[in-house]
Amino acid sequence: MKREDLDRVVAALRDPTARFVQEARVRTCIVVNGAGQVLGQHGFTRSYQLVNIAALAAAAHAAAGALARITEAERWTHLHNAGERQQMFLAPLRTPFEELILVAIFDEASSLGMVQMFFDRLVAEVQALPEFRRARATSDASSFERDLEAGASRILSTDGPGEG
Amino acid sequence: MSNELFVQVLQRLSRVPGVRGAMIVDIVAGVPVVAEVAEGVQPAPVAALAASLFQRTARAAEGVAFGKLDTVQLEADAGHVVVADAGETAVVAVAERGAQLGLIRLEVHRAAEALR
Amino acid sequence: MNFPAVADLQRWSAEVARDPASPAFVPLARAFRRQGRREAALRLCLRGLEHNPAHIEAHLLLALLYLDSGDRQRACDEWGMVLHLEPESFEAHRGMGFYYLERGELPRAREHLERAGTVRPGEPAVREALNYVRERTAGPDGPTPAPGRGGPPARRSDGAAAGPAPAAVAAAPSPPVSQSRSPAAAPSAVASPEPPPVQVSRDPQRLFEGLLADPPFIGAMIIDRQGLVLAGTTRAGSGIEALGAVLAAAIDEAERTARHLQLGNWRSILLEAAEAVVHMSPLTEDLALLMAVRREAPTGWVLRSAARAQGLARAFLGDEA
Numbered sequence: 001m002k003r004e005d006l007d008r009v010v011a012a013l014r015d016p017t018a019r020f021v022q023e024a025r026v027r028t029c030i031v032v033n034g035a036g037q038v039l040g041q042h043g044f045t046r047s048y049q050l051v052n053i054a055a056l057a058a059a060a061h062a063a064a065g066a067l068a069r070i071t072e073a074e075r076w077t078h079l080h081n082a083g084e085r086q087q088m089f090l091a092p093l094r095t096p097f098e099e100l101i102l103v104a105i106f107d108e109a110s111s112l113g114m115v116q117m118f119f120d121r122l123v124a125e126v127q128a129l130p131e132f133r134r135a136r137a138t139s140d141a142s143s144f145e146r147d148l149e150a151g152a153s154r155i156l157s158t159d160g161p162g163e164g
Numbered sequence: 165m166s167n168e169l170f171v172q173v174l175q176r177l178s179r180v181p182g183v184r185g186a187m188i189v190d191i192v193a194g195v196p197v198v199a200e201v202a203e204g205v206q207p208a209p210v211a212a213l214a215a216s217l218f219q220r221t222a223r224a225a226e227g228v229a230f231g232k233l234d235t236v237q238l239e240a241d242a243g244h245v246v247v248a249d250a251g252e253t254a255v256v257a258v259a260e261r262g263a264q265l266g267l268i269r270l271e272v273h274r275a276a277e278a279l280r
Numbered sequence: 281m282n283f284p285a286v287a288d289l290q291r292w293s294a295e296v297a298r299d300p301a302s303p304a305f306v307p308l309a310r311a312f313r314r315q316g317r318r319e320a321a322l323r324l325c326l327r328g329l330e331h332n333p334a335h336i337e338a339h340l341l342l343a344l345l346y347l348d349s350g351d352r353q354r355a356c357d358e359w360g361m362v363l364h365l366e367p368e369s370f371e372a373h374r375g376m377g378f379y380y381l382e383r384g385e386l387p388r389a390r391e392h393l394e395r396a397g398t399v400r401p402g403e404p405a406v407r408e409a410l411n412y413v414r415e416r417t418a419g420p421d422g423p424t425p426a427p428g429r430g431g432p433p434a435r436r437s438d439g440a441a442a443g444p445a446p447a448a449v450a451a452a453p454s455p456p457v458s459q460s461r462s463p464a465a466a467p468s469a470v471a472s473p474e475p476p477p478v479q480v481s482r483d484p485q486r487l488f489e490g491l492l493a494d495p496p497f498i499g500a501m502i503i504d505r506q507g508l509v510l511a512g513t514t515r516a517g518s519g520i521e522a523l524g525a526v527l528a529a530a531i532d533e534a535e536r537t538a539r540h541l542q543l544g545n546w547r548s549i550l551l552e553a554a555e556a557v558v559h560m561s562p563l564t565e566d567l568a569l570l571m572a573v574r575r576e577a578p579t580g581w582v583l584r585s586a587a588r589a590q591g592l593a594r595a596f597l598g599d600e601a
Binding site: 209213214217220221223225227228229231232236239240243245258264266273 | 382527
């Protein structure tokens with residue numbers, strides 16, 4: 001993700017994620033990219049080593065993805081770890097630029113059902129963000145140009161098919 | 165506890181006139197275990213919110229020494245939600261405004277008792 | 281509440297142990313109930329009635345025990361038994377009157393309440409319930425009750441326990457305390473019963489004192505969105521702030537539930553717990569009424585009392601409400 005896109009994503013996600021935290025009553029929520037970098041944090045974050053959580057969450061997400069492929073489940077909608085006092089919910093959050101990971105830690109003030117419900121609403125809200133709709137249009141156009149260029153290069157290359 | 169019992173209990177409850185959704189909910193996880201719902205009613209959000217309503221209200225009742233919560237009943241402009249304790253689960257009914265609430269309460273309690 | 285002397289308890293226990301048919305099972309079961317040992321009271325009553333099937337007091341006590349556990353159907357069965365044995369039993373007619381009131385069967389409710397009212401004309405709960413029912417049944421005299429209709433409904437043959445009887449809210453399209461939170465909203469289609477005119481105290485701590493005369497009443501208060509108490513009365517005379525603060529969380533949660541399920545504004549919440557029933561209803565955009573009564577109070581009575589409390593609260597708030 002380019003730097004300016006990263007800033008745009010972080011800014012766009014801030015309010016919807018804050019609403020998710022409030023409505024779902026989670027204690028802590030962090031948004032992480034596939035490389036394990038923290039892109040956003042909400043709630044009670046001071047007591048945690050966020051960098052470590054982010055790295056491990058990214059690794060867990062990647063491992064789960066591999067498991068899904070091996071077991072032909074294609075992809076998981078979320079991971080859930082339930083402890084005695086706390087639970088963790090981990091789910092992919094798609095943006096036009098890349099797939100991010102949302103990690104939510106909650107206790108008895110919330111529930112898995114509640115977190116799932118408001119996460120689904122967050123996803124819908126994020127999909128509808130004007131910034132992301134514009135970005136999708138741009139990236140579609142950029143991809144098309146790239147593909148077109150690549151195709152043209154292939155056809156006109158001296159090593160291309162049909163060239164003798 | 166068998167799934168058959170759950171289904172039996174819900175089918176009876178869902179047949180009460182005015183009931184738009186009947187479900188058995190895992191109170192802790194806030195997810196539906198079994199649900200019988202009419203079109204337009206989504207079991208997952210109902211289960212999550214009903215479980216949260218019950219849990220929070222139960223904590224409040226115990227906080228003022230009123231004892232264990234048995235039932236919470238919410239009446240709103242467009243309908244009713246009745247949640248009754250059934251041990252590890254809860255029975256939830258969502259009904260439209262003007263439904264025969266007395267009968268719904270009776271069936272919710274019967275269902276909860278059958279599940280305990 | 282006066283508990284029996286230890287010597288009495290011992291004497292009754294000895295009598296029942298010696299002779300299961302001894303009528304001493306009744307005061308002993310009553311004592312167990314007062315001690316909160318409801319299961320023991322229930323077993324004792326049932327066993328005693330096997331030997332004394334015509335014991336009216338025992339049937340009445342059993343009805344109370346069933347009510348305690350929320351089994352209104354079985355309580356009604358017991359009152360029916362009593363009426364077979366004593367057709368003018370006040371307790372049985374009152375119990376069945378409220379039972380049918382909760383179920384919305386107003387003609388039957390009226391019949392029983394009128395008979396209870398004939399036996400004890402001054403009883404306030406019966407009088408109020410009767411006023412409520414008369415307003416809603418045809419004509420000032422209502423349908424003439426058929427003779428011998430005081431018989432019990434058929435006992436359930438499947439042995440399954442029936443749940444508590446439905447709320448009296450089923451009798452009317454909108455319950456007496458139903459109000460939109462918006463002060464500008466139109467009134468509900470069915471007019472709420474007019475609470476009796478009362479002198480409203482301007483002392484916030486004495487606002488609901490008039491309700492203390494009803495034994496099941498625990499307390500009532502006006503609270504704001506933050507759970508702070510504006511006015512209120514409790515039987516205990518204290519603890520009102522804690523009650524308001526803690527129970528306000530239920531209102532918050534109910535509002536949230538109604539909003540996210542797209543049910544509109546909340547109109548009332550009824551909590552039924554082991555020791556108490558709590559009824560909450562909005563008064564204004566920012567204020568709500570909270571009323572707590574003892575668990576054994578019939579639901580119809582709870583709603584009726586909540587309507588009275590609403591009247592007092594609105595009069596206290598004046599133009600604000």
